[in-house]
Amino acid sequence: MKRVDSPSGLSPKEPAPTRQRILEAARVEFAAYGLAGARIDRIARNASASKERLYAYYRHKADLFSAVLELNLIEFASAVEQGAGESLPEFAGALYDHSVAHPEYLRMIDWANLEGQDSINPPLALIEDFHAERVRAVIALQAGGSVDASWDPDHLNALVFGIVSCWIHEPAAALAADRAPDPATVAARRASAVRAVERLIG
Template sequence: MAVRDPEATKARIFDAAVAEFARHGIAGARIDRIAAQAKANKQLIYAYYGNKSDLFTHVLGRCMVDLAAAVPIDPDDIDGWMDRLLDYHAAHPELLRLLFWEGVEYGTDELPDEPARQAHYARKVAALRDGQERGVITDAMPARDLMFLLVALAGWGAAVPQMRRILVGSADSDGEHLRSSIREAARRLAAPRT
């Protein structure tokens, strides 16, 4: 008789849900496919995570926590932070796809976990604001705007790889030229006023 391992089952469901949502979005994802990929029954998915929207919120929330833990913001080393962010997105393109699908689904409507997400980003913005107060990065714009611009710089190429290929071309297949340009743009955006 096989021994049940609820944590292993949850992990398989989570991994299958990440892949399904990244590929098909919230509306296009199917619990049947997640269950088949995870080798679990649908009832377990509902028992562990609730409905499909709840599962998506859980998946994206955990992916965001993983990113925050792996790549903490460092206003004293914007170049290094951008490199780590670019590396993370290259290794985990599903995160930006999940954020893209969330934007398609919710638009400007409030997200189910918006207060928690705001608190998450408030801590990052506070780190940038601290860098502004210490004079290591610019105070020419609000820290929240700077955060938005830096995150956009780091993520856009991975979020829309077709535009990266069209604009940058396949000659930059290793991405070093574009990475260098992104670092330079981030450096200029964040540079303290003289």
């Protein structure tokens, strides 16, 4: 994914240890409480950092939220692209694996949608860049004959993401979010998501 300047000031390089701890603590806090409910003092305490140090990196809570969203997207794109393989079902499988390993990423996106762009200043350039890459990937698969060319690439990408993320948002699963599903359930859900995408494009 192409690198762009960060509106939140997050360095493209590996953050310093204190900054990394702040980002990790903020990720947990924001995933649980959103922007409005998150507490800066709790983030600082869980990061073993002072509030003054935190504010030296991020002047406003919204800046920190945006920085975590940006870091999530960078890590998400790297992890999913590495495991995506050459087909859309394989991409769906990689997407599912990541959503299971890191449910906090999708939770933060949910919070971001609730909070609104004016409040959080999301990293739109990175989001648009990743989206464009996924559209190009679908177009290439259509040109190669493995995906029905009648699909709108934009719509197909949205459907694939929806199929995979349904396990996070499905009511029973959402209510049991604090209890990790057993490995057999995880494998069965993954297989269902991959099979659904196979049928979608078949």
